[in-house]
Amino acid sequence: xxxxxxxxxxxxxxxxxxxxxxxxxxxxxxxxxxxxxxxxxxxxxxxxxxxxxxxxxxxxxxxxxxxxxxxxxxxxxxxxxxxxxxxxxxxxxxxxxxxxxxxxxxxxxxxxxxxxxxxxxxxxxxxxxxxxxxxxxxxxxxxxxxxxxxxxxxxxxxxxxxxxxxxxxxxxxxxxxxxxxxxxxxxxxxxxxxxxxxxxxxxxxxxxxxxxxxxxxxxxxxxxxxxxxxxxxxxxxxxxxxxxxxxxxxxxxxxxxxxxxxxxxxxxx
Amino acid sequence: xxxxxxxxxxxxxxxxxxxxxxxxxxxxxxxxxxxxxxxxxxxxxxxxxxxxxxxxxxxxxxxxxxxxxxxxxxxxxxxxxxxxxxxxxxxxxxxxxxxxxxxxxxxxxxxxxxxxxxxxxxxxxxxxxxxxxxxxxxxxxxxxxxxxxxxxxxxxxxxxxxxxxxxxxxxxxxxxxxxxxxxxxxxxxxxxxxxxxxxxxxxxxxxxxxxxxxxxxxxxxxxxxxxxxxxxxxxxxxxxxxxxxxxxxxxxxxxxxxxxxxxxxxxxxxxxxxxxxxxxxxxxxxxxxxxxxxxxxxxxxxxxxxxxxxxxxxxxxxxxxxxxxxxxxxxxxxxxxxxxxxxxxxxxxxxxxxxxxxxxxxxxxxxxxxxxxxxxxxxxxxxxxxxxxxxxxxxxxxxxxxxxxxxxxxxxxxxxxxxxxxxxxxxxxxxxxxxxxxxxxxxxxxxxxxxxxxxxxxxxxxxxxxxxxxxxxxxxxxxxxxxxxxxxxxxxxxxxxxxxxxxxxxxxxxxxxxxxxxxxxxxxxxxxxxxxxxxxxxxxxxxxx
Numbered sequence: 001x002x003x004x005x006x007x008x009x010x011x012x013x014x015x016x017x018x019x020x021x022x023x024x025x026x027x028x029x030x031x032x033x034x035x036x037x038x039x040x041x042x043x044x045x046x047x048x049x050x051x052x053x054x055x056x057x058x059x060x061x062x063x064x065x066x067x068x069x070x071x072x073x074x075x076x077x078x079x080x081x082x083x084x085x086x087x088x089x090x091x092x093x094x095x096x097x098x099x100x101x102x103x104x105x106x107x108x109x110x111x112x113x114x115x116x117x118x119x120x121x122x123x124x125x126x127x128x129x130x131x132x133x134x135x136x137x138x139x140x141x142x143x144x145x146x147x148x149x150x151x152x153x154x155x156x157x158x159x160x161x162x163x164x165x166x167x168x169x170x171x172x173x174x175x176x177x178x179x180x181x182x183x184x185x186x187x188x189x190x191x192x193x194x195x196x197x198x199x200x201x202x203x204x205x206x207x208x209x210x211x212x213x214x215x216x217x218x219x220x221x222x223x224x225x226x227x228x229x230x231x232x233x234x235x236x237x238x239x240x241x242x243x244x245x246x247x248x249x250x251x252x253x254x255x256x257x258x259x260x261x262x263x264x265x266x267x268x269x
Numbered sequence: 270x271x272x273x274x275x276x277x278x279x280x281x282x283x284x285x286x287x288x289x290x291x292x293x294x295x296x297x298x299x300x301x302x303x304x305x306x307x308x309x310x311x312x313x314x315x316x317x318x319x320x321x322x323x324x325x326x327x328x329x330x331x332x333x334x335x336x337x338x339x340x341x342x343x344x345x346x347x348x349x350x351x352x353x354x355x356x357x358x359x360x361x362x363x364x365x366x367x368x369x370x371x372x373x374x375x376x377x378x379x380x381x382x383x384x385x386x387x388x389x390x391x392x393x394x395x396x397x398x399x400x401x402x403x404x405x406x407x408x409x410x411x412x413x414x415x416x417x418x419x420x421x422x423x424x425x426x427x428x429x430x431x432x433x434x435x436x437x438x439x440x441x442x443x444x445x446x447x448x449x450x451x452x453x454x455x456x457x458x459x460x461x462x463x464x465x466x467x468x469x470x471x472x473x474x475x476x477x478x479x480x481x482x483x484x485x486x487x488x489x490x491x492x493x494x495x496x497x498x499x500x501x502x503x504x505x506x507x508x509x510x511x512x513x514x515x516x517x518x519x520x521x522x523x524x525x526x527x528x529x530x531x532x533x534x535x536x537x538x539x540x541x542x543x544x545x546x547x548x549x550x551x552x553x554x555x556x557x558x559x560x561x562x563x564x565x566x567x568x569x570x571x572x573x574x575x576x577x578x579x580x581x582x583x584x585x586x587x588x589x590x591x592x593x594x595x596x597x598x599x600x601x602x603x604x605x606x607x608x609x610x611x612x613x614x615x616x617x618x619x620x621x622x623x624x625x626x627x628x629x630x631x632x633x634x635x636x637x638x639x640x641x642x643x644x645x646x647x648x649x650x651x652x653x654x655x656x657x658x659x660x661x662x663x664x665x666x667x668x669x670x671x672x673x674x675x676x677x678x679x680x681x682x683x684x685x686x687x688x689x690x691x692x693x694x695x696x697x698x699x700x701x702x703x704x705x706x707x708x709x710x711x712x713x714x715x716x717x718x719x720x721x722x723x724x725x726x727x728x729x730x731x732x733x734x735x736x737x738x739x740x741x742x743x744x745x746x747x748x749x750x751x752x753x754x755x756x757x758x759x760x761x762x763x764x765x766x767x768x769x770x771x772x773x774x775x776x777x778x779x780x781x782x783x784x785x786x787x788x789x790x791x792x793x794x795x796x797x798x799x800x801x802x803x804x805x806x807x808x809x810x811x812x813x814x
Contacts, residue, residue, distance in 0.1 A: 025356070027319070027323075032323075056316040056319055056320075058316075058320055058323070058356035058357055058360070059356060059357065059361075061327075061352065061353050061354055061355040061356065061360075061361075061364075062352050062355055062361065062364065063349075063352045063353035063354075063355070064353070066352075090356070090357050090358040090360070090361050093358065093361050093400075094355065094361055097352075097361065097364075097365070097399060101352075175613060175616070175617070175684070175688075175769070175798075175800065176798055177688060191691070192689075192691060193688055193689075194688065194689075195685070195688060195767055195769075195814055196766040196767045196796075196814060197766070198766055199766075199814075
């Protein structure tokens with residue numbers, strides 16, 4: 001199993017499920033950091049708060065993927081490589097070209113079409129399959145059902161990174177609106193806009209009610225653990241039997257969400 | 270590079286190619302911010318220039334240390350380095366361009382102009398092969414056109430290396446300028462393709478170096494820096510003029526006319542008969558087109574339209590009411606007064622504004638006209654004032670359209686209602702959600718008493734500052750801060766998160782600043798947002814939610 005750092009994989013999953021993580025990069029001026037290798041999430045958000053110019057992000061290079069695949073080829077016949085949605089990043093493309101460099105090793109590069117922990121859940125699902133074929137089928141079946149509902153404290157970062165304009169977010173106004181953004185069907189679209197965070201949090205829980213049944217649920221946050229816990233508590237009431245993972249948004253995604261972002265992520269059944 | 274000038278290279282060898290790539294790097298480094306600026310929402314690489322620069326840096330990293338005499342060795346290092354350092358879609362494609370180039374020159378120590386052109390072409394082919402679904406109007410197209418132009422130039426028996434690279438650069442530049450005609454998204458954003466422009470810079474950087482090394486006569490330093498602006502000028506300097514007319518004459522040759530017009534612009538359409546020819550062209554220089562055409566015959570129905578103005582008009586109308594039609598087919602009409610508030614409601618997506626409010630109550634007819642004027646069969650109407658609700662409630666019975674009147678008593682309620690509107694939800698559900706959200710907001714209105722009065726147990730003198738909570742007179746005093754503090758205290762700030770202050774015409778900067786800091790210090794738990802409302806009669810309207 002190979003994924004990239006935007007899967008926001010919980011640390012222990014690497015060993016539990018045997019997942020390789022290829023880091024994307026975050027670039028502050030002349031300095032390049034590998035996501036969660038050269039910089040921790042906490043350091044990143046601290047720097048983000050004081051940076052005069054916003055950082056940029058970039059996909060791993062094909063060569064970096066090739067290195068990982070080559071290493072795996074010493075022990076395995078093939079792998080599944082699940083990555084950040086191709087509509088958002090060149091990561092899938094880099095993985096595909098990287099895979100072509102390694103002969104005699106079967107790489108199934110799969111486009112998750114989404115961001116953050118749904119990718120981790122897809123990896124988990126794949127890791128629990130017996131064969132490469134079964135894993136591929138299980139992932140492909142779930143890709144169209146991955147959902148992310150995000151609350152950004154400000155749209156500034158997403159706008160600067162070019163992933164969404166104010167018009168697309170239904171924010172053609174000077175009012176400080178907080179849109180709830182829904183990542184589904186390879187699109188980021190606003191589903192609701194509210195004026196306060198607590199209202200947004202209530203709406204996030206209510207929104208999930210309309211999405212049931214779901215499996216693999218997590219609450220993601222960028223430096224907002226208490227609010228994430230509030231959302232998780234709300235979700236537990238809706239889904240008493242479901243484990244609710246609380247995950248942290250990493251540097252690369254954080255570059256585009258900015259601090260204090262919150263999200264509910266899940267896979268629809 | 271002085272040492273290079275004394276050499277007379279017969280072709281592109283290792284050292285020359287190395288110098289050329291370093292030239293590319295310098296040129297791209299000097300201009301990559303311009304590439305970044307060609308950002309198109311929602312294309313992911315808003316940092317295309319940076320990504321390409323970093324990819325190119327990685328490509329030349331190992332080359333710097335190499336003294337290889339063979340072009341093949343330098344090309345291979347560039348290919349490997351770029352693959353390792355490729356970032357972003359454009360960077361990845363650039364790495365494939367280097368890869369294709371390296372394959373084409375494998376085993377060669379130096380390239381003839383013809384071999385160089387062939388390598389450019391193979392570089393473009395490799396890039397196309399690397400992409401699942403090649404899109405025209407991108408770096409791919411620019412690579413291909415550069416290769417084609419190079420091959421054409423190389424066909425000349427007297428072709429030189431600088432000549433071939435110059436042709437490639439010119440081909441790239443022309444292709445970049447055409448990218449908006451190939452991709453809607455570029456056209457909409459008014460920019461050329463960023464990745465393609467980056468590739469143009471890379472080839473131009475090569476050209477500069479190679480020309481210098483051969484003591485080429487052209488003053489590249491003075492001429493080439495404009496290249497960056499040429500591309501950027503397209504959106505900024507305008508989209509040219511859409512020029513149309515008929516030529517009335519005898520024995521007109523459509524092909525000859527088309528050929529001459531084509532030299533002056535693009536999107537050329539020339540059709541007709543020997544007696545009458547219709548011409549359509551987009552040109553920066555309509556005068557020359559008209560003069561030229563006038564030589565063929567008499568011009569009829571001459572029409573020159575400034576496409577920049579057209580473009581701007583499209584943008585303007587999109588930003589106002591002319592947004593793409595809503596999925597739910599529901600329109601929004603609001604009664605608002607005050608320039609700032611009008612902008613706020615427009616910005617939130619309201620299709621038509623009826624001017625009016627506290628003292629200028631609009632008539633039922635005014636609202637009916639607005640409702641009938643919006644291009645939707647179902648309309649949500651927001652009166653936004655207690656004195657307007659009754660007139661608004663008459664509207665549904667007077668129109669064939671389905672009208673939902675949300676009884677918003679104040680501007681804050683109106684804003685809350687519009688914010689809750691969702692373009693994909695049907696009218697009835699929207700109306701219910703908007704009503705519920707409006708009810709969640711508390712309104713504080715601050716004004717001056719127009720006469721002495723006694724109301725709600727308060728004794729008020731003319732000119733006093735008075736505060737109303739949800740239309741009910743609650744406090745009177747001598748200054749704004751005192752009244753607002755009392756009103757917020759009464760609402761119980763612990764139950765609320767955000768105060769939005771809409772500043773009216775009658776409030777000075779100083780009064781606004783005082784009020785804002787007073788709220789912040791008295792109620793540190795509340796967020797305070799200030800908006801220019803521009804409303805009359807109420808120096809301040811506060812929304813508490």
